[in-house]
Amino acid sequence: MLKEEKINNAPNNTVVEKNGTYCNVIHGDCRSELANFAGKVDLIVTSPPYADARRKHYDSVHPDKFAEWFLTFHESFYNALKPSGSLIINIKDKVVDGVRHRFVWHTIEALCERGWFSIDDYLWHKTNPMPGSWPTRLRDGWEYCFHLAKSKRPFFEPKAVEIPIGDWKHSRLRKLGENDLSRHNSVNASGFGRDISKWVGKETVLPSNVLSLALVGKNKGHPAVFPVELPAFFIKLLCPEDGFVVDPFGGSGSTGIAALALGRNSALIDNNALYYEQAVERLLHESLAQIPDSPERFPVQPKLYEP
Ligand SMILES: C[S@@+](CC[C@H](N)C(=O)[O-])C[C@H]1O[C@@H](n2cnc3c(N)ncnc32)[C@H](O)[C@@H]1O
Numbered sequence: 406m407l408k409e410e411k412i413n414n415a416p417n418n419t420v421v422e423k424n425g426t427y428c429n430v431i432h433g434d435c436r437s438e439l440a441n442f443a444g445k446v447d448l449i450v451t452s453p454p455y456a457d458a459r460r461k462h463y464d465s466v467h468p469d470k471f472a473e474w475f476l477t478f479h480e481s482f483y484n485a486l487k488p489s490g491s492l493i494i495n496i497k498d499k500v501v502d503g504v505r506h507r508f509v510w511h512t513i514e515a516l517c518e519r520g521w522f523s524i525d526d527y528l529w530h531k532t533n534p535m536p537g538s539w540p541t542r543l544r545d546g547w548e549y550c551f552h553l554a555k556s557k558r559p560f561f562e563p564k565a566v567e568i569p570i571g572d573w574k575h576s577r578l579r580k581l582g583e584n585d586l587s588r589h590n591s592v593n594a595s596g597f598g599r600d601i602s603k604w605v606g607k608e609t610v611l612p613s614n615v616l617s618l619a620l621v622g623k624n625k626g627h628p629a630v631f632p633v634e635l636p637a638f639f640i641k642l643l644c645p646e647d648g649f650v651v652d653p654f655g656g657s658g659s660t661g662i663a664a665l666a667l668g669r670n671s672a673l674i675d676n677n678a679l680y681y682e683q684a685v686e687r688l689l690h691e692s693l694a695q696i697p698d699s700p701e702r703f704p705v706q707p708k709l710y711e712p
Pocket of ligand 1: 655
């Protein structure tokens with residue numbers, strides 16, 4: 406049962422509750438609003454405005470100025486997170502005059518110089534990239550999801566994102582040879598090895614750091630919606646079950662939908678009044694069906710590395 410509740414009679418602050426889990430939707434600038442969550446957040450998962458890309462829809466920044474602009478958020482993000490907390494930034498460089506501008510790399514480097522640890526780079530592989538043709542490039546089929554953290558060992562629960570091992574195990578694991586029963590180093594001495602026997606009896610394995618997810622087709626009243634499964638993946642991996650999630654560039658509310666479905670309390674912040682209202686509507690009316698854990702989410706089934 407969903408419940409909408411205005412807190413403190415504030416026109417810019419709505420709490421949507423489902424089965425005892427809540428999402429606090431806030432209209433405001435996240436740099437100031439995050440002060441209310443200092444030290445309480447386990448995971449910030451977000452997609453900031455892309456440089457110059459959406460000028461018609463909301464404020465955007467020139468690629469040359471993007472790193473400097475993003476650093477104005479560094480302190481509020483850092484202070485909001487617990488010491489074990491993580492920050493996921495979904496973003497993609499823009500092409501300027503036919504050349505990829507590297508403002509995204511500069512931004513990540515600048516954040517690391519200010520104390521963030523760069524834990525890993527995930528890729529969102531778009532299974533249905535936008536059509537089009539360009540003189541020197543192909544269709545753009547992926548975006549970054551940078552995993553930054555306040556410590557080198559942030560909260561991490563890989564079991565929560567394991568995927569089915571796949572049908573190939575029936576053929577491959579039934580015929581284990583002598584080399585398969587101990588750690589076997591590659592013939593080219595690359596240092597990589599495998600011990601296939603460790604996979605016997607397993608039903609699930611770790612996914613890779615590439616997430617294959619389709620672009621959102623349906624209009625959610627926002628020009629840059631990411632699929633709910635994207636924040637959902639990181640919430641399962643990086644936020645404890647009783648933890649707190651924030652999306653400081655909340656947009657249409659995708660992160661809030663994911664957090665509610667996964668039983669994590671959350672907050673969404675957006676400085677655009679229309680998006681704030683649309684996010685509340687979406688949280689209230691969109692089905693909060695459980696996030697699918699099906700293998701279709703990862704069309705590429707896990708295969709063993711055979712050196
Ligand atoms: C790329 S969109 C996020 C879309 C979102 N991931 C979704 O699935 O709908 C970025 C959002 O950041 C908001 N924004 C820009 N500057 C902001 C600020 N200083 N504080 C809060 N929100 C801001 C914009 O209004 C926009 O809705």
